[in-house]
Amino acid sequence: MEVGMLPISASKRGKLLAAGYTTLDAIARASPTHLARDIDVSDSEASEILSLATKASSALERERPNGTHTAVVGGGQTAWDMLNEEKFSSCITTSCVDLDNILGGGIKCKEVTEIGGVPGIGKTQIGIQLAVNVQIPQEYGGLGGKAIYIDTEGSFMVERVLQIAEACIEDMAEYSHQFHKDFQACDVKVHPNNILENIFYFRVCSYTEQIALINYLDKFIMENKDVKIIIVDSVTFHFRQDFDDMALRTRLLSEMALKLMKLAKKFCLAIVMLNQVTTKYVEGSFQLTLALGNWSHSCTNRIILFWNGNERHAFIDKSPSLKSASAPYSVTTRGIRNSTSSSKRIKMM
Amino acid sequence: MANKLINQMGLPKSIANIFTARNVITAKDALSHTEFELMELLDVGKEEVTSAMAHVSEVVCPPCQTALLLLEQRVRNECMAGHLPTRLKGLDEALCGGIPFGVLTELVGPAGIGKTQFCLKLSLLASMPANCGGLDGRVIYIDVESKFRSKRLIEIGINSFPEIFLKKGMAQEMAGRILILRPTSLSEFAESLHQIKVSLLQQQVKLLIIDSMAALVLGERDCGASRQQALGWHVSFIKSLAEFSRIPVVLTNQVRSQIGDESRMYSFQAQSRSIIKDNPATYDSHLVAALGINWAHAVTIRLVLEARSGQRFIKLAKSPISPALAFPFKITSSGMVLLDDDGVEMKGPEISTINCQGLSLSSLAVSSAEYFLTKNT
Missing domain, CATH: 3.40.50.300 (P-loop containing nucleotide triphosphate hydrolases)
Incomplete structure (x- = not known):
């Protein structure tokens, strides 16, 4: 039923059907006054329906295969084009080489990545590190973008951002020193304050605000085009409180995930969702699992952080293109780094 | 913020009245529905719902601060x-x-x-x-x-x-x-x-x-x-x-x-x-x-x-x-x-x-x- 495709209210749709307008063609052929009389609406409303119908029917026309068009279905993209596009899609480094290696270069733009782990494993640390790293200028192999940090738990600490930003600038200076030994003037012109200035921080206090914010982000990013990463810390926190209707919760979460995915594609940015873990009783024992597990169908990649002996490890739990692997990393005063880097302080006992 | 009344948000009168008539009073009520559900509930077209929700969202959504602003505030306002x-x-x-x-x-x-x-x-x-x-x-x-x-x-x-x-x-x-x-x-x-x-x-x-x-x-x-x-x-x-x-x-x-x-x-x-x-x-x-x-x-x-x-x-x-x-x-x-x-x-x-x-x-x-x-x- 073609009328069902029109973005109009249910009652108008009902009236159209009752008056015998079932195809778009039939509506498009009618005159506004005729239509207004038939379905008992004002002239302006009728002409609005008409224009929607013509638009929809011409769109349908375009999609119909008639030999001359290469695209079989409008709005689609061939796998070959996608491959070419993916080659140029950019990555945000995690500052940990081992982790970057298993991720194929870092956190990918245009994709949604979920990162989960037990309390204190370093989820927020990775979030902050990415918010800083997205700003590494293009000369240094970064994206030179800005970051949006959505904080649902209140765990964002500015002092820590400053520490990580300072360390990042030091690293850049060292890098430029190595590569331009002949030049004297190779100072990094970035100041930690510039990095802090480019992190847009939103504190969300309820699930309503969270949904509202994600609706609003589209407009916000239009105004701040340079945003290259959105970090949500943590995505499920408010949805785990005050909800009785579980079906509603699932619907809202999946709508939100869809909107985020749309943002990722539209503005070519990376989405990182941090998630908490909870315990679940499976086959006679307690197991750790990510909170609201079934919702994560909607994210492309999932990384789980865990303790492996004395080291922190990251494990790729789900990804359409990367093979499942794990890599060690460590959280230092300077941020996320390779775990082999020896720390100055001695190990206890 | 979530309990803000929809008819006080400066939406066009006509659409605000529809929200009130269907007992969607606060922003929380509205945002607890998906857009498709709202189309059915309010009996209006997709475009109206989208634009109305965009407006509601903008009003409800928390203010944006840069991390620098946060740091400066903290240093300025608080002892130690x-x-x-x-x-x-x-x-x-x-x-x-x-x-x-x-x-x-x-x-x-x-x-x-x-x-x-x-x-x-x-x-x-x-x-x-x-x-x-x-x-x-x-x-x-x-x-x-x-x-x-x-x-x-x-x-x-x-x-x-x-x-x-x-x-x-x-x-x-x-x-x-x-x-x-x-x-x-x-x-x-x-x-x-x-x-x-x-x-x-x-x-x-x-x-x-x-x-x-x-x-x-x-x-x-x-x-x-x-x-x-x-x-x-x-x-x-x-x-x-x-x-x-x-x-x-x-x-x-x-x-x-x-x-x-x-x-x-x-x-x-x-x-x-x-x-x-x-x-x-x-x-x-x-x-x-x-x-x-x-x-x-x-x-x-x-x-x-x-x-x-x-x-x-x-x-x-x-x-x-x-x-x-x-x-x-x-x-x-x-x-x-x-x-x-x-x-x-x-x-x-x-x-x-x-x-x-x-x-x-x-x-x-x-x-x-x-x-x-x-x-x-």
């Missing part, structure tokens, strides 16, 4: 850049100045290790005049287990800050600023939380201590899912309280022994489980925090107090601003004293385990005897 110094040099250095404002700080440890002692000291520090390095404010102390001893409080005060406490009338003024509440149930606690929220704004309250959160929650008769849910609500309320009044909140948590096969692993780690089970080294560390993983996610800083071969340690088990350090300490007449300000860095699961070995039994016996004595009198 938003930290309550603990006067334990090593710990203060690791925490960038002390217990941070606006977040939850948790103390976990076995009974008698010194959690309450630490809380008493903190409440003194917050109530001290600003020229002596305090916060010059009131303290709300929620004492669930009836462990608060005014006598001990004064003793700590006199021994650690004799120059202030031996002045006439100062001890009375200090102790007069500390308000003790003794709720007996979670519902009573929730009620007093609402009162606290109001008084935080009016009075100069600079510190909130809850000793102990575990006793409060575990004392409830119902368990399982409903307890988790009740805890969840309280956690978000206390967090928002801390954040909007920008005060430090310190909570204590008890320990319990780990139940038999309570593995802390993901399903993909299953194959390695047998190895760990055979490892005798892990046998000793059988204490875990009484409030589970959902609670642990909510606290920003977790300090573990433990005893290893007779020596007490305070560990930074979870902290976004510092590495995991352990400091040996002892309890003296002036409260907690660090034996070493440098601290030793820990690695791996050691960070979060809670040991209770060789904690001298005499101190435990004394504290429990004291407990029974006061209970009977």
Whole structure:
């Protein structure tokens, strides 16, 4: 039923059907006054329906295969084009080489990545590190973008951002020193304050605000085009409180995930969702699992952080293109780094 | 914000009336539906719904701040850049100045290790005049287990800050600023939380201590899912309280022994489980925090107090601003004293385990005897 495709209210749709307008063609052929009389609406409303119908029917026309068009279905993209596009899609480094290696270069733009782990494993640390790293200028192999940090738990600490930003600038200076030994003037012109200035921080206090914010982000990013990463810390926190209707919760979460995915594609940015873990009783024992597990169908990649002996490890739990692997990393005063880097302080006992 | 009325948001009159007619009154009502559901419910076209929701969302959504602005505000408005110094040099250095404002700080440890002692000291520090390095404010102390001893409080005060406490009338003024509440149930606690929220704004309250959160929650008769849910609500309320009044909140948590096969692993780690089970080294560390993983996610800083071969340690088990350090300490007449300000860095699961070995039994016996004595009198 073609009328069902029109973005109009249910009652108008009902009236159209009752008056015998079932195809778009039939509506498009009618005159506004005729239509207004038939379905008992004002002239302006009728002409609005008409224009929607013509638009929809011409769109349908375009999609119909008639030999001359290469695209079989409008709005689609061939796998070959996608491959070419993916080659140029950019990555945000995690500052940990081992982790970057298993991720194929870092956190990918245009994709949604979920990162989960037990309390204190370093989820927020990775979030902050990415918010800083997205700003590494293009000369240094970064994206030179800005970051949006959505904080649902209140765990964002500015002092820590400053520490990580300072360390990042030091690293850049060292890098430029190595590569331009002949030049004297190779100072990094970035100041930690510039990095802090480019992190847009939103504190969300309820699930309503969270949904509202994600609706609003589209407009916000239009105004701040340079945003290259959105970090949500943590995505499920408010949805785990005050909800009785579980079906509603699932619907809202999946709508939100869809909107985020749309943002990722539209503005070519990376989405990182941090998630908490909870315990679940499976086959006679307690197991750790990510909170609201079934919702994560909607994210492309999932990384789980865990303790492996004395080291922190990251494990790729789900990804359409990367093979499942794990890599060690460590959280230092300077941020996320390779775990082999020896720390100055001695190990206890 | 979420309870803002839709017809006061400056939407076009016609569409605002439709929302009201369908009993979609607040922003929360509207945002609890998907766009498609709203089209059906309000009986309007997709475009109207999208534009109306975009408007509602923009009004409801929280303001944007840059991280730089946050930092500048903090430095400008708050004494000591938003930290309550603990006067334990090593710990203060690791925490960038002390217990941070606006977040939850948790103390976990076995009974008698010194959690309450630490809380008493903190409440003194917050109530001290600003020229002596305090916060010059009131303290709300929620004492669930009836462990608060005014006598001990004064003793700590006199021994650690004799120059202030031996002045006439100062001890009375200090102790007069500390308000003790003794709720007996979670519902009573929730009620007093609402009162606290109001008084935080009016009075100069600079510190909130809850000793102990575990006793409060575990004392409830119902368990399982409903307890988790009740805890969840309280956690978000206390967090928002801390954040909007920008005060430090310190909570204590008890320990319990780990139940038999309570593995802390993901399903993909299953194959390695047998190895760990055979490892005798892990046998000793059988204490875990009484409030589970959902609670642990909510606290920003977790300090573990433990005893290893007779020596007490305070560990930074979870902290976004510092590495995991352990400091040996002892309890003296002036409260907690660090034996070493440098601290030793820990690695791996050691960070979060809670040991209770060789904690001298005499101190435990004394504290429990004291407990029974006061209970009977």
